[in-house]
Amino acid sequence: xxxxxxxxxxxxxxxxxxxxxxxxxxxxxxxxxxxxxxxxxxxxxxxxxxxxxxxxxxxxxxxxxxxxxxxxxxxxxxxxxxxxxxxxxxxxxxxxxxxxxxxxxxxxxxxxxxxxxxxxxxxxxxxxxxxxxxxxxxxxxxxxxxxxxxxxxxxxxxxxxxxxxxxxxxxxxxxxxxxxxxxxxxxxxxxxxxxxxxxxxxxxxxxxxxxxxxxxxxxxxxxxxxxxxxxxxxxxxxxxxxxxxxxxxxxxxxxxxxxxxxxxxxxxxxxxxxxxxxxxxxxxxxxxxxxxxxxxxxxxxxxxxxxxxxxxxxxxxxxxxxxxxxxxxxxxxxxxxxxxxxxxxx
Amino acid sequence: xxxxxxxxxxxxxxxxxxxxxxxxxxxxxxxxxxxxxxxxxxxxxxxxxxxxxxxxxxxxxxxxxxxxxxxxxxxxxxxxxxxxxxxxxxxxxxxxxxxxxxxxxxxxxxxxxxxxxxxxxxxxxxxxxxxxxxxxxxxxxxxxxxxxxxxxxxxxxxxxxxxxxxxxxxxxxxxxxxxxxxxxxxxxxxxxxxxxxxxxxxxxxxxxxxxxxxxxxxxxxxxxxxxxxxxxxxxxxxxxxxxxxxxxxxxxxxxxxxxxxxxxxxxxxxxxxxxxxxxxxxxxxxxxxxxxxxxxxxxxxxxxxxxxxxxxxxxxxxxxxxxxxxxxxxxxxxxxxxxxxxxxxxxxxxxxxxxxxxxxxxxxxxxxxxxxxxxxxxxxxxxxxxxxxxxxxxxxxxxxxxxxxxxxxxxxxxxxxxxxxxxxxxxxxxxxxxxxxxxxxxxxxxxxxxxxxxxxxxxxxxxxxxxxxxxxxxxxxxxxxxxxxxxxxxxxxxxxxxxxxxxxxx
Numbered sequence: 001x002x003x004x005x006x007x008x009x010x011x012x013x014x015x016x017x018x019x020x021x022x023x024x025x026x027x028x029x030x031x032x033x034x035x036x037x038x039x040x041x042x043x044x045x046x047x048x049x050x051x052x053x054x055x056x057x058x059x060x061x062x063x064x065x066x067x068x069x070x071x072x073x074x075x076x077x078x079x080x081x082x083x084x085x086x087x088x089x090x091x092x093x094x095x096x097x098x099x100x101x102x103x104x105x106x107x108x109x110x111x112x113x114x115x116x117x118x119x120x121x122x123x124x125x126x127x128x129x130x131x132x133x134x135x136x137x138x139x140x141x142x143x144x145x146x147x148x149x150x151x152x153x154x155x156x157x158x159x160x161x162x163x164x165x166x167x168x169x170x171x172x173x174x175x176x177x178x179x180x181x182x183x184x185x186x187x188x189x190x191x192x193x194x195x196x197x198x199x200x201x202x203x204x205x206x207x208x209x210x211x212x213x214x215x216x217x218x219x220x221x222x223x224x225x226x227x228x229x230x231x232x233x234x235x236x237x238x239x240x241x242x243x244x245x246x247x248x249x250x251x252x253x254x255x256x257x258x259x260x261x262x263x264x265x266x267x268x269x270x271x272x273x274x275x276x277x278x279x280x281x282x283x284x285x286x287x288x289x290x291x292x293x294x295x296x297x298x299x300x301x302x303x304x305x306x307x308x309x310x311x312x313x314x315x316x317x318x319x320x321x322x323x324x325x326x327x328x329x330x331x332x333x334x335x336x337x338x339x340x341x342x343x344x345x346x
Numbered sequence: 347x348x349x350x351x352x353x354x355x356x357x358x359x360x361x362x363x364x365x366x367x368x369x370x371x372x373x374x375x376x377x378x379x380x381x382x383x384x385x386x387x388x389x390x391x392x393x394x395x396x397x398x399x400x401x402x403x404x405x406x407x408x409x410x411x412x413x414x415x416x417x418x419x420x421x422x423x424x425x426x427x428x429x430x431x432x433x434x435x436x437x438x439x440x441x442x443x444x445x446x447x448x449x450x451x452x453x454x455x456x457x458x459x460x461x462x463x464x465x466x467x468x469x470x471x472x473x474x475x476x477x478x479x480x481x482x483x484x485x486x487x488x489x490x491x492x493x494x495x496x497x498x499x500x501x502x503x504x505x506x507x508x509x510x511x512x513x514x515x516x517x518x519x520x521x522x523x524x525x526x527x528x529x530x531x532x533x534x535x536x537x538x539x540x541x542x543x544x545x546x547x548x549x550x551x552x553x554x555x556x557x558x559x560x561x562x563x564x565x566x567x568x569x570x571x572x573x574x575x576x577x578x579x580x581x582x583x584x585x586x587x588x589x590x591x592x593x594x595x596x597x598x599x600x601x602x603x604x605x606x607x608x609x610x611x612x613x614x615x616x617x618x619x620x621x622x623x624x625x626x627x628x629x630x631x632x633x634x635x636x637x638x639x640x641x642x643x644x645x646x647x648x649x650x651x652x653x654x655x656x657x658x659x660x661x662x663x664x665x666x667x668x669x670x671x672x673x674x675x676x677x678x679x680x681x682x683x684x685x686x687x688x689x690x691x692x693x694x695x696x697x698x699x700x701x702x703x704x705x706x707x708x709x710x711x712x713x714x715x716x717x718x719x720x721x722x723x724x725x726x727x728x729x730x731x732x733x734x735x736x737x738x739x740x741x742x743x744x745x746x747x748x749x750x751x752x753x754x755x756x757x758x759x760x761x762x763x764x765x766x767x768x769x770x771x772x773x774x775x776x777x778x779x780x781x782x783x784x785x786x787x788x789x790x791x792x793x794x795x796x797x798x799x800x801x802x803x804x805x806x807x808x809x810x811x812x813x814x815x816x817x818x819x820x821x822x823x824x825x826x827x828x829x830x831x832x833x834x835x836x837x838x839x840x841x842x843x844x845x846x847x848x849x850x851x852x
Contacts, residue, residue, distance in 0.1 A: 199465075201464060215441060216442060216443055217454075218425070219403075219425050221455050222454065275445075279444070279445035
């Protein structure tokens with residue numbers, strides 16, 4: 001286990017040395033760490049690089065990455081959405097329940113229901129946060145518990161089993177295209193589209209502006225409330241979609257589905273370089289963060305490390321990422337202060 | 347052109363009023379801005395200039411009064427509406443997005459688009475590069491705004507206005523933090539804009555700048571319009587008199603002082619990148635003023651002396667005893683009191699009563715076995731309320747119900763109740779009406795006569811000149827001049843503060 005634990009920090013260590021150069025490319029750093037973890041694990045356990053194992057890895061990461069995309073939109077505006085985990089659970093269960101009672105229901109309708117549930121919950125989050133100006137941490141924490149409660153009532157001890165789910169729906173969970181799982185392809189497309197939109201549309205840039213300096217955003221005429229609302233709806237809708245795909249992947253849902261995802265997603269997003277106080281970060285980084293956390297997770301399993309280490313390492317990685325950001329910004333601030341002092345000396 | 351303004355002003359504001367709760371920030375805001383003309387708006391702090399600017403910006407909607415653009419009455423529902431009407435504002439504090447690029451900052455919300463409503467980054471960067479070239483500055487449009495110097499931030503703000511092809515450009519104290527070279531560059535830009543027919547509203551405390559570039563001057567006092575005059579037809583003295591509205595010796599009752607032994611001694615105090623080699627002393631029975639422009643490091647000196655910020659080198663001693671670095675508690679124990687600039691945030695607990703606020707810094711003395719005796723708390727508050735001539739209903743009333751001047755008296759009382767030997771007071775009369783200002787000054791004068799040592803920070807030159815026995819002028823983290831009361835005037839202080847060559851250092 002010590003052998004395995006070391007690659008992560010070592011990889012991070014080399015990043016420390018070239019901190020300045022990589023400041024603007026967190027994605028590169030994550031990619032390097034990812035390759036190191038993957039390489040070292042494979043060296044110890046050749047099965048880790050199996051097609052099957054890699055496909056599993058990608059499918060699991062795809063769900064977190066999808067949630068990470070929505071979470072990034074929200075966090076970039078200086079908010080947070082903690083309700084995503086419970087939305088995944090509710091969406092997955094309700095779709096499964098519908099399929100159980102209406103076996104002939106079209107697959108596409110299942111997705112629509114999941115996305116709809118998520119969007120409605122996201123709209124409630126967004127409305128309370130943006131229009132009533134309640135801190136999103138409180139709003140979405142409350143929503144997390146409410147949705148969990150509703151989920152428990154709806155489930156009422158009944159478990160959705162694979163035989164109840166149409167095979168066409170389950171196929172999405174395990175089929176591959178050119179060896180790549182459909183789930184990963186869907187997540188990849190979402191990441192690409194949203195990354196492009198965040199870069200190239202005014203509404204995307206507005207999100208960064210709101211998180212970077214809310215007062216300045218208001219003075220620039222950015223419609224902050226509307227944008228924040230939309231970000232929450234989007235995050236909710238993606239969580240609903242992730243719920244549908246969760247059902248397709250596992251084909252089995254009980255009341256615990258999606259438990260703890262919210263923190264895993266926030267961790268992935270922050271590890272991926274999205275500033276927790278908003279204003280910077282990309283969905284590509286968030287998706288890579290999700291992939292990294294899931295890879296480490298699987299690497300530990302493959303190396304037969306106790307699953308307890310799993311969470312501890314995710315936590316350490318998170319702390320490391322935040323400490324790294326803080327250290328960088330302090331360094332930049334100090335640099336600027338003396339640079340300005342020097343400038344004044346002229 | 348400036349002599350014979352076009353008949354239709356670009357923008358007029360007539361008798362605009364704006365209140366916030368009980369505070370009447372603007373009572374009569376009246377101004378007319380003509381194309382091709384630079385118009386100065388002057389007045390003391392609290393005269394209502396910023397409120398008037400925010401009305402033009404569409405940030406505030408006036409409670410009454412008429413706003414016209416090109417002769418048509420309009421209502422500006424928000425900043426976007428103001429921008430749409432051709433009005434651009436450059437705020438005193440630059441409002442940039444630190445995480446975004448210079449180009450994005452300039453075009454936020456108005457980015458050039460190409461097919462599919464996508465942002466055309468190439469066009470945006472090109473256009474910004476063009477504007478920056480026109481302004482004659484070297485700045486990478488794709489650089490992050492984080493870490494730009496204040497002057498460069500200001501340039502970004504101006505570029506923002508230019509990119510919006512503003513017809514009216516409002517500049518709220520744009521030169522406050524600029525060096526002489528940067529000011530000259532800004533003035534060239536303003537001249538160029540005037541030549542293009544832009545109406546410029548220029549707000550500044552530096553009257554020599556006002557007379558250098560403005561054709562018309564509007565003076566405000568206590569939220570009211572006083573008069574508008576052509577710059578050629580009015581003198582500096584007349585402007586000052588109209589701004590202050592009364593004779594200076596009533597406003598600044600200063601008893602000649604007989605300074606005693608040294609109370610505060612500061613030796614070679616530095617804080618990396620902020621303060622450089624600051625040395626001075628304050629004696630019993632004298633008021634020493636720290637003057638200088640916003641951002642010169644005056645408040646930072648107070649913070650470093652009091653121990654809020656750590657000093658990177660240097661010594662501070664009170665009555666001969668060195669103060670440990672970074673310990674406000676030790677400073678308080680040594681008899682130092684600090685009345686901060688922002689009394690609402692840092693000086694008072696707004697929802698607590700006058701009695702509680704007054705007692706806050708003296709709780710140790712008022713308590714027995716760790717319990718505060720409220721009777722003693724009330725006695726303390728009552729005695730200071732009467733000594734400071736506080737106007738209040740009941741001692742239990744929340745301080746938020748008091749006027750700014752009376753709030754300031756409560757903060758003063760809170761610290762004076764500790765019987766300090768040194769009072770550091772930051773902007774003692776900011777946002778206080780003129781009548782109460784004179785009272786606060788009288789209180790300070792009385793305290794000093796009784797032997798207190800006072801270190802006063804003030805941005806109001808008349809206050810500095812009127813109240814201080816000695817004046818330390820700061821510029822960019824250094825003390826650039828030390829002036830005795832007799833040798834100080836507006837000119838010498840401003841020269842030292844702005845770093846103008848002649849007689850710069852004392």
